[in-house]
Amino acid sequence: MGNPEAGIASEPLSARAARARYRRILRFAALHLASLWWFELVLPRFGLNSIANKTRTKRLQRIARSFQKLALDLSGLLIKLGQFMSTRLDILPAEITKELEGLQDEVPAVDFALIRAMAESELGLPLEQVFASVESTPLAAASLGQVHRAVLSDGEAAELGFANVVLKIQRPGIDGIVKVDLSALRRVAGWLSRIRLVNRRADAPALMDEFAATCLEEIDYLNEAANAERFAENFADNPRVRVPGVVWEQSTRRVLVQEDVTNIKITDLDALRAVGIDPAQVADEFAAIMFDQVFIHGFFHADPHPGNIFIQPLEKEDEFGQTWRMTFIDFGMMGEVPSSLGKALRTTVIAAASRDGAGMVDGMREIGVLMPSADTVELERALTKVFDRFGGISFVELQTIDPREFKAFVNEFSDIVRALPFQFPENFLLVIRAISLTSGVCSSVNPQFNIWNAIEPYSAKLIKTEGGNVIEAFLRDGLTSLSLLARLPKRVDSLITRAELGQLTLRNPELEKRTSSLARAVRRVISAVLFGVFFISGLLMFPTEQDLGTVLLVISGVPLLHALFADVIARRGPLP
Numbered sequence: 001m002g003n004p005e006a007g008i009a010s011e012p013l014s015a016r017a018a019r020a021r022y023r024r025i026l027r028f029a030a031l032h033l034a035s036l037w038w039f040e041l042v043l044p045r046f047g048l049n050s051i052a053n054k055t056r057t058k059r060l061q062r063i064a065r066s067f068q069k070l071a072l073d074l075s076g077l078l079i080k081l082g083q084f085m086s087t088r089l090d091i092l093p094a095e096i097t098k099e100l101e102g103l104q105d106e107v108p109a110v111d112f113a114l115i116r117a118m119a120e121s122e123l124g125l126p127l128e129q130v131f132a133s134v135e136s137t138p139l140a141a142a143s144l145g146q147v148h149r150a151v152l153s154d155g156e157a158a159e160l161g162f163a164n165v166v167l168k169i170q171r172p173g174i175d176g177i178v179k180v181d182l183s184a185l186r187r188v189a190g191w192l193s194r195i196r197l198v199n200r201r202a203d204a205p206a207l208m209d210e211f212a213a214t215c216l217e218e219i220d221y222l223n224e225a226a227n228a229e230r231f232a233e234n235f236a237d238n239p240r241v242r243v244p245g246v247v248w249e250q251s252t253r254r255v256l257v258q259e260d261v262t263n264i265k266i267t268d269l270d271a272l273r274a275v276g277i278d279p280a281q282v283a284d285e286f287a288a289i290m291f292d293q294v295f296i297h298g299f300f301h302a303d304p305h306p307g308n309i310f311i312q313p314l315e316k317e318d319e320f321g322q323t324w325r326m327t328f329i330d331f332g333m334m335g336e337v338p339s340s341l342g343k344a345l346r347t348t349v350i351a352a353a354s355r356d357g358a359g360m361v362d363g364m365r366e367i368g369v370l371m372p373s374a375d376t377v378e379l380e381r382a383l384t385k386v387f388d389r390f391g392g393i394s395f396v397e398l399q400t401i402d403p404r405e406f407k408a409f410v411n412e413f414s415d416i417v418r419a420l421p422f423q424f425p426e427n428f429l430l431v432i433r434a435i436s437l438t439s440g441v442c443s444s445v446n447p448q449f450n451i452w453n454a455i456e457p458y459s460a461k462l463i464k465t466e467g468g469n470v471i472e473a474f475l476r477d478g479l480t481s482l483s484l485l486a487r488l489p490k491r492v493d494s495l496i497t498r499a500e501l502g503q504l505t506l507r508n509p510e511l512e513k514r515t516s517s518l519a520r521a522v523r524r525v526i527s528a529v530l531f532g533v534f535f536i537s538g539l540l541m542f543p544t545e546q547d548l549g550t551v552l553l554v555i556s557g558v559p560l561l562h563a564l565f566a567d568v569i570a571r572r573g574p575l576p
């Protein structure tokens with residue numbers, strides 16, 4: 001075992017290694033949050049926004065790169081977190097997602113001897129007695145487990161109807177690692193929840209709880225096997241969708257044996273075209289299948305990244321006239337849409353379809369995205385304006401509108417949306433993730449794809465389900481206003497992403513004006529004491545821990561001066 005903190009340990013983490021790992025995560029978070037706070041809050045206060053703006057891309061890249069290094073070093077849940085963020089394809093700047101993308105394929109493999117030992121202790125038999133053969137070279141080394149190809153014994157293969165399987169075996173010691181990572185990440189979420197700019201927008205501990213619940217479910221492979229079967233049942237009537245069969249007999253909490261369904265990756269356009277499959281059709285079908293899960297089944301694949309979807313060409317047309325199937329794998333992260341949320345989502349889609357601004361606001365309230373206190377008059381007015389101006393035209397026509405008019409409108413609309421108090425209700429994070437990933441994958445498969453066109457048939461389906469007087473409006477006007485709906489999840493998703501990055505810099509000047517001078521004085525005294533302590537700690541630390549000492553001196557210096565001399569600064573005006 002090399003690095004005692006590393007996540008590829010062959011045995012449970014020692015208490016010392018667990019502590020070191022925990023501290024390393026916290027140290028990383030503290031340093032980068034401090035730097036974000038410095039650049040995004042302190043410098044703008046001194047009128048130095050230009051420094052923050054000029055350096056933003058480079059800084060975020062640097063954070064992403066050092067996060068990637070830490071995640072690869074420690075493995076475990078940090079990889080999951082990185083993957084979680086890297087898949088915000090259409091939200092985060094490309095520089096950052098690119099940095100984090102490496103996490104999809106760079107996870108170091110565990111020696112097969114250790115993997116074999118884990119599998120044999122779970123199965124209670126030598127691998128040779130269970131399988132006809134097992135490949136020692138991994139097919140994939142994922143964050144929590146490692147995948148090896150194997151062949152079933154003849155008897156089992158005959159019974160199940162397939163012989164080639166993949167074994168997903170958990171990395172040794174992963175339980176302990178997940179525990180430590182979760183407690184460190186919970187602590188970081190606790191810090192975030194104390195930052196007003198973040199907690200006004202997102203409940204970081206609740207988001208963390210959701211992430212934790214998902215991760216804990218993911219390390220129980222029996223849960224994943226059950227998810228695969230439930231997913232398959234939901235699509236029993238849809239011959240387009242295929243799910244790998246589970247070999248229950250050989251599966252345990254830590255070993256999952258599934259049919260090997262390796263095929264063309266959904267984003268491998270050359271391979272698709274080579275076998276005569278039209279990528280545009282694949283994108284449309286994929287979106288439709290994902291919407292079915294979210295809006296109709298209420299049970300959806302929450303990690304539909306390109307590595308988890310294969311396209312299987314059929315040798316000849318099947319009885320339904322199809323020439324290919326879509327196979328999903330990796331059912332570890334699934335989302336559930338409780339019936340109340342499902343109804344609210346449908347209401348919103350239908351309201352958008354019938355160009356009903358007030359209905360749309362109601363739907364958003366029902367979803368819980370808008371806090372009950374939100375003053376939505378402006379939003380309602382803006383939505384009505386959107387529907388009036390852009391509602392009756394197709395997406396193609398929309399693109400012919402004068403870009404200046406469109407831009408002005410989008411800006412105005414963004415300001416209204418930004419001023420509203422949003423929150424992220426339970427279960428909603430995964431819905432946003434799934435929709436955002438779906439739109440990202442579809443755009444990679446077909447650059448002309450727009451989620452609006454794909455969602456149209458859904459509104460029709462949903463209207464049939466929900467009924468009501470919207471049908472008339474729907475028939476009269478056609479479905480042309482859904483681009484707005486398509487944009488809203490992105491907006492919310494971008495807020496989450498920015499909250500995750502500690503990047504939210506929204507300010508409320510009205511609120512600040514109302515702060516009394518007494519409160520300001522108290523705040524300054526507290527700041528002076530706090531930053532004074534940081535500054536002195538930095539001075540004391542400097543001779544031994546130069547890096548940390550410098551960081552402390554730098555981040556506490558200016559706020560300390562500000563706390564002590566704010567009046568002088570105010571009299572002289574902002575710094576140039």
Ligand SMILES: Nc1ncnc2c1ncn2[C@@H]1O[C@H](COP(=O)(O)OP(=O)(O)OP(=O)(O)O)[C@@H](O)[C@H]1O
Binds near residue numbers: 144147
């Ligand atoms: N049934 C299968 N058939 C073929 N290949 C598979 C199958 N299951 C898994 N794989 C391969 O193993 C890789 C990792 O498997 P999987 O995605 O289930 O693991 P994971 O730990 O949940 O990964 P991720 O970190 O991507 O969420 C897949 O990307 C795929 O290449």
